[in-house]
Amino acid sequence: MDLAGKVAVVTGSGRGLGLAYATALARSGAAVVVNDLDEEAAAQAAESITEAGGRAVAEAVAVGSAEAADRLVARAVDTYGRLDAMVTNAGILRDRVLWKMTDEDFDAVLTTHLKGTFTCARAGAVRMREQGEGGSLVLVGSPAGQRGNFGQTNYAAAKAGIAAMARTWSMELARSGITVNAIVPVAATAMTETIPAFAPYVEALHEGRPLPDFLRKGEGFGTPEDCAALVPFLASPAARDITGQCIGIGGDKLALWSHPQETAIAYADGGWSPESIAATWHTSVGSRPESVGIPAPRFPEHPASGHSPSGPAASGHSASGS
Numbered sequence: 001m002d003l004a005g006k007v008a009v010v011t012g013s014g015r016g017l018g019l020a021y022a023t024a025l026a027r028s029g030a031a032v033v034v035n036d037l038d039e040e041a042a043a044q045a046a047e048s049i050t051e052a053g054g055r056a057v058a059e060a061v062a063v064g065s066a067e068a069a070d071r072l073v074a075r076a077v078d079t080y081g082r083l084d085a086m087v088t089n090a091g092i093l094r095d096r097v098l099w100k101m102t103d104e105d106f107d108a109v110l111t112t113h114l115k116g117t118f119t120c121a122r123a124g125a126v127r128m129r130e131q132g133e134g135g136s137l138v139l140v141g142s143p144a145g146q147r148g149n150f151g152q153t154n155y156a157a158a159k160a161g162i163a164a165m166a167r168t169w170s171m172e173l174a175r176s177g178i179t180v181n182a183i184v185p186v187a188a189t190a191m192t193e194t195i196p197a198f199a200p201y202v203e204a205l206h207e208g209r210p211l212p213d214f215l216r217k218g219e220g221f222g223t224p225e226d227c228a229a230l231v232p233f234l235a236s237p238a239a240r241d242i243t244g245q246c247i248g249i250g251g252d253k254l255a256l257w258s259h260p261q262e263t264a265i266a267y268a269d270g271g272w273s274p275e276s277i278a279a280t281w282h283t284s285v286g287s288r289p290e291s292v293g294i295p296a297p298r299f300p301e302h303p304a305s306g307h308s309p310s311g312p313a314a315s316g317h318s319a320s321g322s
Contacts, residue, residue: 069122
């Protein structure tokens with residue numbers, strides 16, 4: 001992918017998946033604005049890109065407000081003269097079950113993930129429309145946003161909203177030549193290191209041992225770098241006809257997520273009553289209810305002990321790194 005002359009902003013790119021995205025864009029020739037709440041992390045990430053021969057500058061600001069989004073776009077334009085891709089990766093976690101989740105827990109996650117995606121995408125779209133040459137919005141979703149996840153009311157709601165925004169904006173921005181897609185990454189990050197079932201495999205990865213095929217292929221679980229290729233592809237001319245999609249990537253796996261649609265239908269002449277719904281539910285539309293939650297990984301054996309992890313710890317959190 002040749003992105004020479006292109007300019008991208010990647011939010012939350014001081015480390016983890018965001019850094020992998022920024023690095024991949026720079027390797028493809030794009031100039032990158034690295035963003036992180038942590039000023040030192042942002043500076044170090046930008047330095048790592050420039051030391052490898054790429055072009056990058058750091059802009060430390062907490063994503064969420066319109067002012068922060070405008071700063072990021074202005075930094076791209078002031079430094080490199082334009083903006084061609086906005087990658088909305090910044091995110092935080094405040095996991096708790098519903099009855100223990102506070103207003104502050106909910107608001108903090110929605111502000112960073114959902115509002116931060118909205119404000120940054122809006123600022124990016126305004127600039128790209130002014131340039132009149134099209135562009136790309138790459139939003140970062142999660143399996144939790146596609147299926148829900150125990151203990152992640154705020155995170156799952158935000159990621160589901162991001163998927164819906166990608167579909168909506170793909171229609172609104174089509175005439176401007178701006179593509180909008182949501183990626184659904186699964187990777188070993190600081191988040192997944194805290195999940196007991198994944199911890200031994202992530203530790204082995206840090207020690208230089210590769211992840212087994214049942215994780216890389218069966219679960220689509222790998223390193224942040226395994227997820228990075230999708231971003232420069234979606235920002236390239238090769239993806240100009242791809243928009244409004246939710247695309248999964250992780251390990252050796254690339255996948256297209258389906259959009260919600262009706263899977264079973266029944267009709268009643270004159271409309272439905274509560275009694276008629278009850279009478280027909282289990283033999284009509286409710287005969288095959290949809291599943292919820294992220295399926296628990298199937299571990300053939302623990303890498304150290306030879307035992308397979310099981311129970312809620314195996315699937316209690318999203319494997320997404322954003």
